[in-house]
Structures are given as C-alpha cells and as structure tokens.
Amino acid sequence: MKKLFFVLLALSAMGTAQTKWGMDRAHSYVNFSVAHMMISDVTGTFNQFDTKVESAKDDFTDAKIIVAINAKSINTGNEMRDKHLRSADFFNTDTDSIVTFKSTKIEKLSETKYKIIGDLTMRGVTKSVTLDAAYKGKIKGYKGMIAAFKASTVINRKEWGLNWNSAIEAGGFLVGDTVEITIAIELIQNNNS
Amino acid sequence: MTTTVETRSTWKIDTAHTNINFTVAHMIIAEVSGNFKEFEGTVTASKEDFSDAAIDVTIKSASINTEHPDRDAHLRSADFFDAENHPVVTFKSTKSVAKGNDRLEITGDLTIRGITKQVVLDAKFKGKAVSPYGQMIAAFKATTTINRKEWGLQWNAALETGGFLVGEEVDLLLNVEVVKQ
Numbered sequence: 134m135k136k137l138f139f140v141l142l143a144l145s146a147m148g149t150a151q152t153k154w155g156m157d158r159a160h161s162y163v164n165f166s167v168a169h170m171m172i173s174d175v176t177g178t179f180n181q182f183d184t185k186v187e188s189a190k191d192d193f194t195d196a197k198i199i200v201a202i203n204a205k206s207i208n209t210g211n212e213m214r215d216k217h218l219r220s221a222d223f224f225n226t227d228t229d230s231i232v233t234f235k236s237t238k239i240e241k242l243s244e245t246k247y248k249i250i251g252d253l254t255m256r257g258v259t260k261s262v263t264l265d266a267a268y269k270g271k272i273k274g275y276k277g278m279i280a281a282f283k284a285s286t287v288i289n290r291k292e293w294g295l296n297w298n299s300a301i302e303a304g305g306f307l308v309g310d311t312v313e314i315t316i317a318i319e320l321i322q323n324n325n326s
Numbered sequence: 327m328t329t330t331v332e333t334r335s336t337w338k339i340d341t342a343h344t345n346i347n348f349t350v351a352h353m354i355i356a357e358v359s360g361n362f363k364e365f366e367g368t369v370t371a372s373k374e375d376f377s378d379a380a381i382d383v384t385i386k387s388a389s390i391n392t393e394h395p396d397r398d399a400h401l402r403s404a405d406f407f408d409a410e411n412h413p414v415v416t417f418k419s420t421k422s423v424a425k426g427n428d429r430l431e432i433t434g435d436l437t438i439r440g441i442t443k444q445v446v447l448d449a450k451f452k453g454k455a456v457s458p459y460g461q462m463i464a465a466f467k468a469t470t471t472i473n474r475k476e477w478g479l480q481w482n483a484a485l486e487t488g489g490f491l492v493g494e495e496v497d498l499l500l501n502v503e504v505v506k507q
C-alpha cells in the first residue's frame with residue numbers, strides 16, 4: 134500500500150483553495166468483466182486501491198482525480214487465474230504493480246451525467262480513456278461530507294500490452310480483448326480543508 | 327397410444343466462470359458490491375435455445391463476500407442472512423418464456439431465510455461453444471432487482487439527514503457458464 138500512498142502524494146502539491154477528498158475504501162469498488170470462450174463473462178475486482186480528489190467548484194467540474202490501484206490485488210475468486218493475471222502474460226506486477234488513472238478533463242453533460250477523461254497507465258503504457266460517470270451527489274455522513282460517483286468504461290487490454298490469449302478450436306479466442314470496468318467511489322471530505 | 331419422451335439435456339454450473347454479484351446503495355448515494363463465493367446449480371433444457379430452461383441453484387449464504395470481513399460477518403448475522411439458521415439461498419425456476427433475440431424471462435422461487443417469494447430474472451442466452459477440454463458449454467447473463475426486506479433482511483440505520491444507511495433494493499447480476507453433462 135505504500136506505493137499507492139506515494140502516487141497519491143503527487144496530487145497534494147497542486148492547489149490551495151481546493152476542497153480535498155479521500156476515499157472510503159469500505160464503500161468503493163473497482164470491478165471488471167471480460168469475455169470467456171467468446172460467450173460467457175468472468176468478473177473480478179481489485180482489493181487494494183485509493184482515490185484522491187481536489188476540487189474548488191462544488192460540482193466537481195474542475196476536479197483533479199487520481200485513482201491508484203495495486204495490480205497485485207486483482208481478485209477473480211480463482212487463485213490460479215489471479216496468479217496468471219499477475220504474471221507477464223497480463224499485468225506483469227513484478228515490474229509494474231501500480232495502475233493509475235489521472236483525470237485531465239471533466240465535461241458536465243447534465244446535473245448527474247459527467248464525462249471524465251484521463252490518462253490510464255498500466256504496464257508502463259499510458260493512454261487516454263473516457264469514463265461515463267454518474268455524479269450521485271453529496272450528503273452529510275457520520276464523519277463529515279461524503280460524495281459519490283459511479284463510472285464505467287470499456288477498454289481494449291491489448292492497447293496496454295496485456296496480450297495473452299489462446300485460440301479456440303472452433304475459432305476465436307479464450308479471453309476477450311475488451312474489458313468492461315465499473316467503478317463506484319465514495320469520497321470523504323478531508324476534515325482539514 | 328404413443329408416448330412422447332421429453333429428452334432434456336442437463337448442464338452444470340462451472341463455478342470458475344460463473345459469478346453471482348450484487349450491488350446495494352450505501353448512504354443513499356454510494357454503492358457497495360459483493361458476490362457469493364460458494365454455490366452450485368444445474369440447468370436442464372430440451373430446446374436448443376434454452377427457451378424452456380429449468381434452473382436450480384443453491385448458494386451458501388455464509389459465502390457472502392464484500393471484501394470487508396466485519397461487514398461480511400454482519401451480513402451473515404441475524405440482522406441479514408442469519409446464515410447459522412438458514413445456511414442456503416435457493417432459486418428454482420418455475421417458468422421460462424422466450425422473449426425473442428435470445429432474451430428469456432425466467433420466473434422462479436427465491437428462498438432466503440426460509441421465506442420463498444417469486445422473482446423474475448431478465449436473462450439473455452449468450453450461446454454455446456466447445457471448451458478447450460472438449461466440453462460443450464453454454465452461457466447466460468441474468469439480472470433482477472429485489473427488495474431485501476421482503477425476505478426478512480431488515481437491518482438498517484437512520485441517517486441524521488433523513489433516509490437510511492443501507493438501500494432496500496438489491497441489484498443482482500449473474501454471469502453463468504454451464505457445462506453439458
């Protein structure tokens with residue numbers, strides 16, 4: 134988790150009149166699903182990740198968002214498969230264990246619909262992705278204000294060098310190229326801001 | 327007199343490629359997701375497109391997993407699943423109706439905490455394939471939304487600002503891969 138902390142520390146240098154938000158890990162998730170045998174789906178999650186957000190505006194349209202994920206914490210409920218996913222065939226976590234998303238632009242489509250554009254880095258490869266996001270609002274929680282977002286996107290894993298596959302006798306491949314990602318984040322406003 | 331023998335094929339759930347996932351609201355605006363780790367089930371059908379599929383699934387309630395041990399212990403307690411007295415959740419289909427474009431409406435009895443209520447799954451038959459091990463497989467995706475309180479999963483906590491901590495509605499998402507027996 135130390136590495137995640139240092140990635141997120143980079144954000145703190147950015148601004149002064151900003152509202153800072155951390156993440157409630159217990160009420161956030163990063164899930165994904167990918168095709169198996171062309172027709173069925175495997176789903177999984179990352180157990181270790183963190184999010185930092187800084188925003189001066191109340192509606193987060195100027196927000197800077199960083200999400201850092203420990204790729205080693207990938208979890209599909211099948212230890213052999215998870216080990217394979219951590220190997221050089223996929224995430225290569227011995228050399229590239231941290232996946233990051235850094236927002237570059239936020240477009241507000243309506244009160245609740247946003248597009249969050251940012252740089253996704255995996256295996257040392259950085260590419261821009263667009264998240265379709267729902268801003269769920271703010272509410273007073275037990276420990277201060279909370280805000281919630283849910284976002285999804287579809288990426289092609291091969292663009293980041295997660296290349297492994299195996300041909301199927303009947304044609305096609307064992308593991309799908311496109312990966313559907315769904316993220317739900319509960320942000321907690323930092324008390325000192 | 328002739329007798330028609332209905333030949334139904336039997337398919338078993340491949341647990342390595344099947345997920346029973348759910349999401350529920352937290353603090354009204356946020357969301358928690360989880361899954362059940364232990365389950366088994368069979369699908370039988372006489373039609374190639376599974377339009378007459380019969381489904382029988384048993385889920386171990388104590389295998390609930392939201393990646394948060396304290397919360398999972400709470401979910402297993404009498405506030406929610408009461409897993410000690412009700413170790414399994416079952417779903418048995420009673421009717422399947424083909425809706426076109428490989429869509430199926432599967433009606434069945436969902437039993438949680440000893441309470442049985444009818445639910446309707448919105449399902450999609452995603453096709454068949456031959457696995458690398460030479461087995462015939464078939465895949466489905468199904469969703470439904472249930473109100474947990476109808477099955478006696480009552481726990482909640484009021485929020486200072488109005489509303490409740492945990493949502494009543496639970497979205498279920500099932501990705502199912504079955505292997506022909």
